[in-house]
Amino acid sequence: MNGLQLIATGGALPGRTITNDALSRMVDTSDAWITSRTGIRTRHWCTEDESAATLAIAAARQALDRSGLAPADIACCVCATLSAPDATPSVACQVQAALGLPENRPALDINAACSGFLYGMAVARGMLTTLGGQYALVIGCEALSRLMDPTDRSTCVLFGDGAGAAIFRLADTPFALTLGARGSDVLHAGGPSREGSAPITMDGKAVFRFAVDALPKCLHTVLDETRLTLEDLSWVVCHQANSRIIDHCIKALQADPAKFYKNMDRHGNTSAASIPVALNELAESGQLTPGRPLACIGFGGGLTWGGAILQY
Ligand code: ACO
Numbered sequence: 123m124n125g126l127q128l129i130a131t132g133g134a135l136p137g138r139t140i141t142n143d144a145l146s147r148m149v150d151t152s153d154a155w156i157t158s159r160t161g162i163r164t165r166h167w168c169t170e171d172e173s174a175a176t177l178a179i180a181a182a183r184q185a186l187d188r189s190g191l192a193p194a195d196i197a198c199c200v201c202a203t204l205s206a207p208d209a210t211p212s213v214a215c216q217v218q219a220a221l222g223l224p225e226n227r228p229a230l231d232i233n234a235a236c237s238g239f240l241y242g243m244a245v246a247r248g249m250l251t252t253l254g255g256q257y258a259l260v261i262g263c264e265a266l267s268r269l270m271d272p273t274d275r276s277t278c279v280l281f282g283d284g285a286g287a288a289i290f291r292l293a294d295t296p297f298a299l300t301l302g303a304r305g306s307d308v309l310h311a312g313g314p315s316r317e318g319s320a321p322i323t324m325d326g327k328a329v330f331r332f333a334v335d336a337l338p339k340c341l342h343t344v345l346d347e348t349r350l351t352l353e354d355l356s357w358v359v360c361h362q363a364n365s366r367i368i369d370h371c372i373k374a375l376q377a378d379p380a381k382f383y384k385n386m387d388r389h390g391n392t393s394a395a396s397i398p399v400a401l402n403e404l405a406e407s408g409q410l411t412p413g414r415p416l417a418c419i420g421f422g423g424g425l426t427w428g429g430a431i432l433q434y
Contacts, residue, residue, distance in 0.1 A: 125297025126247050126258070126290040128410075128434045130191075132184025133402035134177040134285045135389070136168040136265075142279070149275040156279045161365025165282030165390030167267035173207040177285035177395075178263035179220040181402070185259065185287040186221060193222045196289070197255020199229040200246045202238025202394040204311065204423070205265045206231055213263060228253065235309070236361045236422020237301070238262055238394030240430055243290065244299055250292050261287045262394035269311045271321035280364075281322070282390030286398025295433040296415045298347035300340055302427050308332070309423040333367045336421040338375055340429030344417060348431045352377055355431075356414040357404060361421055362386040362396040393422060410434040 141164045142153035156162055168177075178201055186193065201214035211219075214229035223229070228249055234241035239262040246258035263285035270278050308328040312320020337360060345351065352358075358381050360368050365386055372379050383400050392399060397418050404410045412434055421427045 125293050125295045126243060126432055127293035127295045128288055128401065128432055129291050130185045130189035130289040131398065131402040131405040132181040132188065132287040133399050134180035134184070135166045136172045136177060136283045138167045138169055140165050140167050145279055149273060149278060151275045151279055159366070160280060161384065161386050162280065162390045163387045166284060168265045168283045172265070174203050174205050174263040174265040174285065175207050175213045175216045177265070177283065178213045178261045178287070179217050181263065181285040181287035182217045182221055182259055182261055185289050189289045191257060191289065194224050195257050196223050196227065196259050197253065197257055198227055198246055198249040199223055199259045200242040201231045201261040201263060202234065202242040203231055203263050204233045204235050204238070204393060205269055207265070214261070217259070217261065234426045234428070235424050236363065236393045236396065237420035237424070237426040237428040239397045240299070240418060240420045240428030241301060241426070243430055244301055246290060247299070256292055258290045259287065260290060260398070261285060262396070262398045264393045264395045266322070266393055269322050274321065276326065277322050277324060280391050282392045284389055284392040284395045284399050286395050286400070286402045288398050288401060296348050296350065296431055298344040298431045300343040300429045304425050306425050308425070311423070330367060332425055333363060333421045334370045334374070336427040337367065337371045337419050340419045340421070340427055341375070341417055344429045344431045348415070350415060350431060352381065354415060355381060355417050356411045357416040358382050358419065359397055359400045359404070359416060360419045362389065362400060363391045363422070405434070
């Protein structure tokens with residue numbers, strides 16, 4: 123059994139909702155500019171009491187409850203984030219403690235920016251196949267509002283906070299995974315060893331060019347590997363950076379726009395959380411068809427990228 127099957131999801135969004143109009147009172151911007159360039163209308167930012175870890179715990183708890191599994195069934199916990207509140211304990215270890223997952227199981231955070239959830243799936247699958255066990259908990263969580271310069275209009279309008287969690291099972295279902303990376307600082311956020319604060323900075327046009335190249339390539343790679351076509355997929359769930367990136371790819375692929383899920387209008391760009399948050403919304407609204415494959419495609423800082431075909 124080499125594939126990963128999605129069996130349950132959970133999600134959590136923080137308490138503050140920030141509209142484009144609210145942002146236009148903070149920086150020199152407008153709802154019209156943000157909506158037309160990005161498709162984003164609102165996003166959620168953490169309150170003082172919230173963090174990527176509190177959101178991850180809430181999302182993971184929901185996924186575990188919905189799976190019908192016991193904590194002891196979870197063989198590993200992998201959390202993708204670039205905005206963990208603590209260097210240690212990791213968010214994954216905080217989830218392990220909060221959910222009462224068994225002690226003799228691995229739990230770790232990984233950082234592959236917006237591709238983190240795809241990387242997390244690969245790490246989880248590797249741990250299941252090398253260490254044993256059937257079920258893995260993979261989380262994507264971010265508190266990007268903590269890394270932004272709220273006075274920089276070129277970035278503060280783009281990002282949001284949130285968490286999504288998924289429980290996967292090793293299964294003989296259609297599955298493919300591709301990952302890649304190319305070191306570049308066109309998208310940058312400082313860590314704790316940097317002097318002073320180094321909030322998110324970005325060469326937006328370079329990131330756009332990278333994304334519209336990586337997205338279709340990842341999709342073709344995983345379709346070829348599974349010998350599936352776009353028509354076979356129920357959904358293509360892309361990283362929700364920007365509506366124009368997805369629209370550009372739909373046009374290039376001559377694909378049906380209805381297959382490409384979009385929720386950045388409500389959440390903005392939540393980096394590693396965007397794909398699992400989207401999967402959770404699709405599952406909650408009954409739009410994931412059991413037995414039909416779907417694709418997840420991530421691209422982001424690093425630069426990193428990744429694609430997967432999996433089944434619900
Ligand atoms: N409101 C109003 N004006 C703005 C804003 C804003 N929020 N931000 C920038 N501007 C201005 C600039 O100052 C500039 O003004 P100028 O011409 O007087 O100098 C003008 O708008 C154009 O700025 P650009 O940066 O060239 O804007 P661009 O058309 O490239 O759009 C955007 C910016 C939306 C970020 C675009 O580059 C893009 O879509 N990039 C893709 C990258 C992306 O989505 N990144 C998200 C994170 S990365 C990831 O998740 C993979």
